[in-house]
Amino acid sequence: MITVLRLGHRHYRDQRLTTHVALTARALGAEKVILSGEKDDKILESVSDIASRWGGKFDIDYEKNYKKVIDNFKGKKVHLTMYGMPVQDKISEIRKEKDTDLLVIVGSEKVPGDIYHAVDYNISVANQPHSEVAALAIFLHEYFMGKELSKDFSGAKITLKPSERGKDFVSK
Amino acid sequence: MITVLRLGHRHYRDQRLTTHVALTARALGAEKVILSGEKDDKILESVSDIASRWGGKFDIDYEKNYKKVIDNFKGKKVHLTMYGMPVQDKISEIRKEKDTDLLVIVGSEKVPGDIYHAVDYNISVANQPHSEVAALAIFLHEYFMGKELSKDFSGAKITLKPSERGKDFVSK
Secondary structure, eight states, X not given: OEEEEEEEEOTTTXXXXXXXXXXXXXXXXXXXEEEEESOOHHHHHHHHHHHHHHOSSOEEEEOSOHHHHHHHOOSEEEEEEEEEEEHHHHHHHHHHOTTSOEEEEEOOSOOXXXXXXXXXXXXXXXXXXXXXXXXXXXXXXXXXXTGGGGOOOTTOSEEEOOOSSSOOEEEO | OEEEEEEEEOTTTTHHHHHHHHHHHHHXXXXXXXXXXXOOHHHHHHHHHHHHXXXXXXXXEEOSOHHHHHHHOOSEEEEEEEEEEEHHHHHHHHHHOTTSOEEEEEOOSOOXXXXXXXXXXXXXXXXXXXXXXXXXXXXXXXXXXXXXXXXXXXXXXXXXXXXXXXXXXXXX
């Protein structure tokens, strides 16, 4: 099971990016998101609402103390950062420990220095500046070897039928 | 060559997400980004500035009339949308036309209905709600088969050496 920890959320400024982090985590196979930084009930509610309508096992929570989350986590801890080791060189090593839970940590603009030492892996998706949403997406895609794209979201109230043109909803 | 067209940018509300779209496009192998919607010089400048420091061939421009961009584009046009056909089923067909330029279109919250009919492919990255940044990242990663992660950014004034812990800058 994969949990994603989003560090340093700030009201207003990060609202949409943090929402994208959470929805990307859910859509690509993570089962839990923990938000840290400023508490933001609006995001917790809107993401929970989407998760309950679109199905699958997924929780989102807030925890002010990110250190507690990292210290108490039983499993391997991966921090996604442009400074880290290339995902393509490390992913098979990380993937090998199949029965181990994974905590995937993504920052916002500034990440406290202690994070780099509190984790098992600092992993980069291209050593270039871009986006924690993109880095998370590619990490999960590599970790699950593309199988996350066919994940079944059980209990969905709404699903989509892939369509060449337009929108094909299936409501239940 | 891949160009990314970002539709419907809105000042303030989309500033950070549009920046992430542009930086993700650049970091993962696209060579041009065209922003549409509201004109936002701040994004054009900040992304150009990052591109010039971090190297590689990359342009970012604004074009109010997205239809003109789509109609005048010589090459294949791909619209990323949660309603589309699964990327994993279509990517080899898209990839096959190696010598053809590609226009990859990503929307913001509401995409005009005509887009679905103006393109060659409507492609989804999981038929689930998540993020245009994540969808773009995975599309490019699949298109380039992971080779974009080792892309050489020539002329960079700043580069990073991958690091197990901390930050290892190489300034030139």
